[in-house]
Amino acid sequence: MNEQKTMNKANEWPARRRLLFPYLIFAILAAVSLFGALRIDGRLFFGDDLNFHLGRIEGLAQSLGQGDWLPKINYFITGGMGYATGIFYPDFFLYPAALLRIGGLSLVQSYSLYLYLVSLATFVIxxxxxxxxxxxxxxxxxxxxxxxxxxxxxxxxVLYRAALGEVLAFMVFPLILVGGYQVVCGDQNRWFWLTAGMTGLFYGHLLSTLIACLFLALFCLRNVGNLIRAPRRLWSLAKAAGCTLLLTMAGWAPMVEQLVYQKLRVAEEPIFYLSHTAESLEEYWAGAVSNLRYNNLGIWVFVVLVVSLMLYWRLDTFNRQLAELGTVFLFLATNLFPHHLFDGTFFNVLQFPWRYFLLVSLCFSWVVADGLLKLFSKPMYRRSFFLVLSLWLLGSSLQMQLQMRASDTRLVPYESFEQMSGEYETGSGREFLPAGMESWMTPTTLISEPEEAAAVSQMSRENNIFSLSYETSEPVRLIFPVLLYKGYMVSGTGTYSKVRNAGTYKGTSMHGFAEVEVNGRGELTLWYQGTWIQKISLGISLLTGIGLLVWWRKADFEERLQ
Incomplete structure (x- = not known):
């Protein structure tokens, strides 16, 4: 009996080793494809959005270190004035990076290791x-x-743009592809994969969520016959959408609340227009050939597109549809599409039409692996195709990194990032600053008007909490160095107003800052408490998540029994 067990274990080990081998390859590829450009002789390639996302990580780490586990306001970005990244840029996927920072790693080390983990997760998912x-x-x-x-x-x-939101979107998009297929064409009872993917995408990158909705809409339209013939699929799609809305309520409800509360820059004239940022197909091809550009699609996509269209009728239905959708989204990314017709519409929030390259990459990656690979009749040919394509893409990655190493103007010493003040980390758009805001304050400045009528003492700031004592001979406006978002509260003794918009100060615009009017003698404390909508929506999302998890475990157990 013991000998039989020993033999069984000996036979199991090769099988387990074969199962683990892909993960080892993924771990190696994730490292090789990144660290040649991320960590170069004590310098980091300055990606387009790098400072903003480093500022998000640093601000989240500071809040966690101070005991604020669900911060809505980032006090590192804007140099202490507080920027609502926790509301408009969900921090859910940033916690690993922030915890690495708290654990003692430098900001650059935390970011680099975090990107590696995200890349590894992308391969595995x-x-x-x-x-x-x-x-x-x-x-x-x-x-x-x-x-x-x-x-x-x-x-x-990952490397050139440091577009962390889209990097996270890449990580979860395969779940949306699989979930959408299951609901529309496969086992509609597995709609929860679509919910998981869309929820993860929302908390990773809001703009990519809009792109995913467009993808799903076109995929459903392409398979409208399936939905008509099987109404239960429509019910599964409705369940996936409803659960996604409940799971993401903790994110979208606070956003809507802030946008209703006051006008933000995002509601003004857009900074970018799709019609201005779209480029020609020739320009995208030139970028792929040079292999060093912010919208580099890669030569391999153009090759796969041509091959897929040539072998279109040899592909199965699903791969034909993905080849079609990949081609459509490539077309939408070019200036051949009349983007000017949508300049004043909701679609313009996407800013850059080449964001569709995310879907182009997804679709043609699947066509390569599921469609073209099956056209090879012999296993040897399949392995050769696998090896050649993998080496091609790995070589392309290494070439890109070597070219980045030659970009001396974009290579910045690690120490520079460790010394960031936070003042200029809001990014180029600053979309979620109050609209019309013109001034900038230091984090310890307090402005009073009229000055001669107020005696302010014992002023202190601890994290996001301002405390002071005041004595006035008439009503006095106190303007605090914090950006005004709904959720700031004030308490104390004496006579004081609610928190409101500062407006102007001696003819100078202080619009967008928090103001409290005081009179007489007393003490005052101002802090960000949050809102009831933030708390209620978080509770609904958590309860929905727990309920879905229990339901999924029960359904999985019952399926195993059958």
Missing amino acids: AYQSFLQLRPTQRTGACLFAVVYGLSTYRLTD
């Missing part, structure tokens, strides 16, 4: 997502993970 639809095709799953994880536009987002 892509691999497992493919297996959800093709459980016996591990070679195809490996190829999809490698092609998708090494896709040129994803690496451009």
